[in-house]
Amino acid sequence: xxxxxxxxxxxxxxxxxxxxxxxxxxxxxxxxxxxxxxxxxxxxxxxxxxxxxxxxxxxxxxxxxxxxxxxxxxxxxxxxxxxxxxxxxxx
Amino acid sequence: xxxxxxxxxxxxxxxxxxxxxxxxxxxxxxxxxxxxxxxxxxxxxxxxxxxxxxxxxxxxxxxxxxxxxxxxxxxxxxxxxxxxxxxxxxxxxxxxxxxx
Numbered sequence: 001x002x003x004x005x006x007x008x009x010x011x012x013x014x015x016x017x018x019x020x021x022x023x024x025x026x027x028x029x030x031x032x033x034x035x036x037x038x039x040x041x042x043x044x045x046x047x048x049x050x051x052x053x054x055x056x057x058x059x060x061x062x063x064x065x066x067x068x069x070x071x072x073x074x075x076x077x078x079x080x081x082x083x084x085x086x087x088x089x090x091x
Numbered sequence: 092x093x094x095x096x097x098x099x100x101x102x103x104x105x106x107x108x109x110x111x112x113x114x115x116x117x118x119x120x121x122x123x124x125x126x127x128x129x130x131x132x133x134x135x136x137x138x139x140x141x142x143x144x145x146x147x148x149x150x151x152x153x154x155x156x157x158x159x160x161x162x163x164x165x166x167x168x169x170x171x172x173x174x175x176x177x178x179x180x181x182x183x184x185x186x187x188x189x190x191x
Contacts, residue, residue: 006128012189013116016123052191089124 001057001075005082008056017041018049019090022072022083025059029071093165095172096150102175103147109182110140116189139182146175 009015009022020039024030030038036046050070053059060073076083114136121129149156150171160168 006126007188010120010124010126010129011117011132012120012191014191015120086124086126089126 001079002082004056005058005076005079005086008052008058009083009086014045014049014052016090017045018053019086021046021049021053021070022058023087023090025070026072026083029062029069031067031069033067035070093168095165095168096161099168099172099175100147100150102172102179103143103150106143106175106179106182107140107147109179109186110136110143113182113186113189114140139178143178 009019012018017039021035024035024038032043032046032050035041035050036043039046050059053070054061057073058076059070061068062071063069072080072083114133117129117133117136121133123129150160151157160171
């Protein structure tokens with residue numbers, strides 16, 4: 001899991017934005033629309049990042065398809081120190 | 092003059108393009124995160140970039156080495172091509188996962 005976290009969050013082109021998404025949903029779980037708004041990103045960009053994060057079991061989706069909110073997965077919670085270490089580098 | 096050497100040259104050129112793309116991402120991520128992992132990826136990309144540049148130079152530009160390779164047995168040229176193509180496969184997979 002730690003290797004996956006490092007690669008998905010800091011090894012790829014969209015890593016920085018994915019860290020921002022993690023930070024935002026850690027503060028307060030929210031849906032893709034609200035995330036796009038608060039991070040000033042394109043909705044489709046946010047959707048793509050959420051899909052990648054979900055694919056890697058880093059976030060979980062709660063609620064129905066439309067307006068579903070995203071939260072950090074249980075799995076990532078057990079490695080939260082790594083996420084915090086990564087988040088420290090992003091404003 | 093076998094075609095293998097030409098394929099090896101093209102593969103080295105394509106590898107250089109892939110590594111420029113990967114290094115662009117990894118240098119940017121290192122600048123943002125400054126971690127051991129991002130440093131390692133950046134150096135990994137840059138070293139392989141140099142490796143392919145050297146290969147292209149040896150295959151095409153160096154007067155002594157390129158003449159020697161061109162006149163070598165086609166089986167030797169074929170082996171060099173296989174190495175380049177395997178590296179191309181590895182880099183293409185890496186680019187696919189990284190450009191995301």
